[in-house]
Amino acid sequence: MTRPTLNQSSGPKYTRLYGFGASRGDRIVPNSDLVGPIDSSDEWIRQRTGIITRTRASEGILAVDLATDAAKEAIEVSGIEPSQVDLVIVATISNVQQTPSMAAIVAERIGAKPAAAYDSNAACAGYSYGLTQADALIKAGAAHYAVVIGAEKLSDIVDPSDRSISFLLGDGAGAAVVGPSDYTGISPVVWGSDGSKAAAVGMNATLIDFRDGDANWPTLRQEGQTVFRWAVWDMAKAAKRALEVAGITADQLAAFIPHQANMRIIDEFAKQLGLPESVVIARDIETTGNTSAASIPLATHRLLKEHPELSGGLALQIGFGAGLVYGAQVVILP
16 A cells, blocks of 8 residues: 655744734732731842832733733734734743633734634743744645744732742733744754652642632742752752853853743842853843743833833843743844
């Protein structure tokens, strides 16, 4: 029997980032608003995290609304038509509906119908994972232009009295358009997971526990010291490998854009990578807070607004979080 031959699709050799969009929560929440339930102080939060304020969304504003606004801006600045977008990926851990996907709703709202659309859960590495998937799918010919979004309304899944993580979290969405290129705009990824540390960050109960009355509404919590040590040591190594895989050295970077988890972690990263003073380091956490999957695109959006001279430069980005999962790559900023 002769084996039938199937057609094979193929796409461009390279991809790049076209533009970014952002949408932060409409409320600015200072440390002083949160210290009561955790019996803490503004000084303690600043010293441990570097956070002064964080943005949170009002009741009635959903993560999908933030995602939509960010995607619309990203498409507008990219100079493509919404109808050209045929892939929408939303990285999120805070979609309060298990189904339908946030991405399918966003695709409809931005005029990308009938784009392929799905949500991805890789926590704080979600944007890096989404970018990796978009890059690969476009190169494979499965898509032409993709919108990759990190979108979170973490205030929906936080316990104000939880001292381990509640004061860190903010709400927001960041989006990027990815499309074909005649040069390498996105390097190979360094990514992975360590499920042996899965208990270090995550929800404190399941929806079944909640339904059966055995637990309150599930909220996020973490083992702070475990996460801090893993981030500082293991993730610094992953960031170094990402530079090696991209074929560049730290002194060639224009920017360093890590997940906005904690200012102390960011500072330690910079030290271990030996970043020269010329490298601009994203510190969006100071006024936005930790927005999980949204943090890297939000931080990138702010950097490009405040430092337009970074356009065309190399940026190292790394996301890491619950799972434990991580993803890092070098990109050329649009």
